[in-house]
Amino acid sequence: MDLLLENWAEREMTAYEIERGKPMPSFNHSYIQNNLIIEINISFRKKFTTMPELTLxxxxxxxxxxxxxxxxKxxxxxxxxxITFAEMPITVIEIVSPTQSIDEILLKFERYFFAGVQSCWLVQPSLKAINVYSQIGKYRYFNDEMILIDPTTGIELNLSEIFQ
Incomplete structure (x- = not known):
């Protein structure tokens, strides 16, 4: 785990990332983030609480x-x-930003799983795809022509609605 943190701390960060502690978002990033929150809340608001940008x-x-x-819920x-939240969520969703690599996100996923998160979604806007991880190295791939199913939460989403 120490090597993981060293790699995270050693990479070159932009001024925005240093100030906010996360990569700079983009239009596509924000668009997809909004669509995911809306679609999850339409069907699952009574069962789950979705929180954007919450510091864990x-x-x-x-x-x-x-x-x-x-x-x-x-x-x-x-x-x-x-200001910060000690309870770990069931699921975290990370959307790849233009200034971010998938390897960076997978390092974060290791940390999330170590902390008790049960599933992680890797959203790739340019591919119109989402990988749902149940552990590092174990995931299911979904593209915009599929229904995403997260077996951990039971959440099902039509990805054509997310990437419309």
Whole structure:
């Protein structure tokens, strides 16, 4: 695990990444992030809470900010807000940004699984595809002509709606 953190810390980061602790998003990134949140909430809002850009307290620093985190249904406490969140989500979704490599995201997935996350989605906008990981090296591939099925959560999404 120490080597993983060293590799993460050693890579060259942009000023935006340093300030926010995550890669710079793009139009396609934001578009897909919005579509995913909408589609998940349409069918699964009563079962899950989807949170964009929530800072997760990782067992080892640095903390992570997934594009989308999926939790069992939660209720907000508006009197007691949190800047970081210690409870790990069931699923995290990472969308590849133009300044980011898939290898970087897979390193984050290792950290997420180590922290207790049960599934990770790797969204590749240029391929109109999503890989759903149940562990590192074990994933199912879905493209925009398929129905994504995450066996961990039971979430099913028509990817043509995500990549429309």
């Amino acid at each position: 307290e990782m067992p080892e620093k640095p903390n992570c900010v997934p594009d989308i985190s999926i939790f069992p 939660m209720i907000a406490n508006f009197l007691h807000d949190k």
